[in-house]
Amino acid sequence: MSRIGKQPIPIPSGVKFNLDAGAVTVNGPKGNLGMRISPLVDVKVDDGTVFVTARDQSRQSRAAQGLNRQLLSNLVVGVSAGFQRVLEINGVGYRAESKGKALHLALGYSHPVVFDLPEGVQAKVDKQTVITLESADRQALGEAAAAIRKLRPPEPYKGKGIKYAEERIRRKAGKAVGAAS
Helix, strand or coil: CCCCCCCCEECCCCCEEEEECCEEEEEECCEEEEEECCCCEEEEECCCEEEEEECCCCHHHHHHHHHHHHHHHHHHHHHHCCEEEEEEEECCCCEEEEECCEEEEECCCCCCEEEECCCCEEEEEECCCEEEEEECCHHHHHHHHHHHHHHCCCCCCCCCEEEECCCCCCCCCCCCCCCCC
């Protein structure tokens, strides 16, 4: 049984939730988002609350119930409060700069790296080493953060690279010196 799928989704004030045949659009102060609903679930709006129920008790319907409920919840939270992801840059000479809809990164390569931000994702750079990405769309935000991290993933010996703020890098010991036989 889906525990997540059974929980109702409260709709905050200032958010409009429109349910059409097989599709949902959510409008709020942070933007407009929409998605298609799985045919395995029913969505009902009642008194400022959204309920997602499985059409039958098959395994696929119960899985779709939890998935669709969480995706709808992400839409509601995204248009009302938004999401953010923080990346940290570690390394001598590694830095970032935000110019319009692009991030200019110096990551130890022979050339600067220019990363164009996807639609709906904004970036702020603090102290040239902390990148804060914000968006109403959680999926686009996560994909953009992963693509930026992939430009120079953190390495385990010196810890240089781009990492998520909450990520811990397991450090490895360097080469052993002087133990020749």
